[in-house]
Amino acid sequence: MRQPSLYIPHGGGPCFFMDDPRGTWTGMEAFLRDLPKLLPERPKAILICSGHWETEGFAFTAGANPELIFDYYGFPPHTYELTYPAPGDPVLAAKAAGLLSAAGMPASLDVTRGIDHGVFVPLKVAFPDADIPVVEMSTDLRMDPAEHIGAGRALAPLRDEGVLIVGAGMSFHNMRGYGRTSSTEPSRQFDGWLADAATADAAVRSDALARWADAPSGRFAHPREEHLLPLMIAAGASEAAGERIYSELVMETAISGFRFA
Numbered sequence: 001m002r003q004p005s006l007y008i009p010h011g012g013g014p015c016f017f018m019d020d021p022r023g024t025w026t027g028m029e030a031f032l033r034d035l036p037k038l039l040p041e042r043p044k045a046i047l048i049c050s051g052h053w054e055t056e057g058f059a060f061t062a063g064a065n066p067e068l069i070f071d072y073y074g075f076p077p078h079t080y081e082l083t084y085p086a087p088g089d090p091v092l093a094a095k096a097a098g099l100l101s102a103a104g105m106p107a108s109l110d111v112t113r114g115i116d117h118g119v120f121v122p123l124k125v126a127f128p129d130a131d132i133p134v135v136e137m138s139t140d141l142r143m144d145p146a147e148h149i150g151a152g153r154a155l156a157p158l159r160d161e162g163v164l165i166v167g168a169g170m171s172f173h174n175m176r177g178y179g180r181t182s183s184t185e186p187s188r189q190f191d192g193w194l195a196d197a198a199t200a201d202a203a204v205r206s207d208a209l210a211r212w213a214d215a216p217s218g219r220f221a222h223p224r225e226e227h228l229l230p231l232m233i234a235a236g237a238s239e240a241a242g243e244r245i246y247s248e249l250v251m252e253t254a255i256s257g258f259r260f261a
Contacts, residue, residue: 001040005152005165005237007198007230007258008032009246010050010122012178013072014079017124024251031246031257032125038245038259044162045089045133047096047155049234050118051169051227053138057106058151059113061136062093067114084120089133092163096135096155103154105147106140118168139229146210148229152236165237167230171256172221178251186217191247191254193218198235198242198258205235205242234260 008031015025016032036042052071053059066088070080093109100107115136123134140147155165171194177183193215197208209232212218212225222228235242238260246257 001162003039003043003159003162003164005159005167005234005260006035006038006245007167007169007171007234008035008122009170009255009257010118010168013075013117014082014121016121017079017082018076027248028246028250028255029125032122035126039164041162043132043164045092045135046123046127046164046166047092047135047137047158048119048123048166048168049137049139049230050116051139051173051230052116052118053113053136054141054226055108055138056141057108058097058100058140059108059110059138060093060096061088061113061115062090062109062111063088063113064090066134066136068120069114069116071116082120082124084115084124084130086123086127086130086132086134089135092133092158093135096137096158099154099157100151103150105151105154122168137233139226143225143229145212145225145229145232146206148232149206149209149236152233155233156237159237165234167232167234169227169230171228171231172253173227174221174223174253177220178253181252184249184252184254186220187253189216190218190221191256195244195247195256198231199244201241202239209235231258234258
């Protein structure tokens with residue numbers, strides 16, 4: 001069955017695997033844990049774009065057994081011992097790269113790179129058995145939103161093969177803005193705009209998302225857009241209107257997630 005495409009928050013570092021006395025991450029963790037309920041069936045594989053990997057052109061992990069990249073700092077020692085032994089899928093990686101190349105986009109395979117915390121942290125919550133093959137996709141460091149929407153469009157046929165396409169980032173990602181009450185209103189301004197854009201019909205959505213920096217508080221929400229670009233991949237992979245599937249105030253900022261049928 002055709003899988004949807006998703007844009008999900010990946011949280012802060014290994015947040016779901018630490019003590020959380022204030023319940024900061026409780027709602028987000030519950031959302032991620034329930035992700036399989038939003039799918040028509042168990043995915044045959046997961047192709048996930050992370051905001052933590054940037055390359056010239058697009059790249060895909062192509063190793064058979066990708067290791068974990070602990071690209072977070074200053075967290076408790078046990079969080080560097082997490083495991084997520086999901087297999088890779090070199091065949092899917094090659095097919096994805098081929099689809100982008102056929103669409104005129106530069107794409108390459110990386111057989112040595114592992115999967116970073118923008119991938120294994122949310123997947124460890126959503127699919128804890130680690131038995132679904134995972135391929136990570138990079139963002140293009142040129143950060144052209146229209147290009148990323150086009151990349152998602154090129155990858156869309158994979159959904160009909162049972163591949164779940166996921167963009168993993170944070171819909172608000174201003175590190176200096178987290179935890180400040182002064183961030184709440186501007187984050188809500190951008191979040192409201194983003195929800196309207198993401199849930200619009202595909203043509204309207206693509207045009208709006210390509211101009212995200214002009215949105216209310218756009219550059220406040222994303223001083224640098226690497227955590228928003230995975231949304232462009234997910235949105236581009238669907239011609240249907242999006243649906244907001246997660247909305248919460250986290251660390252005084254509005255955070256959302258979306259599903260595209």
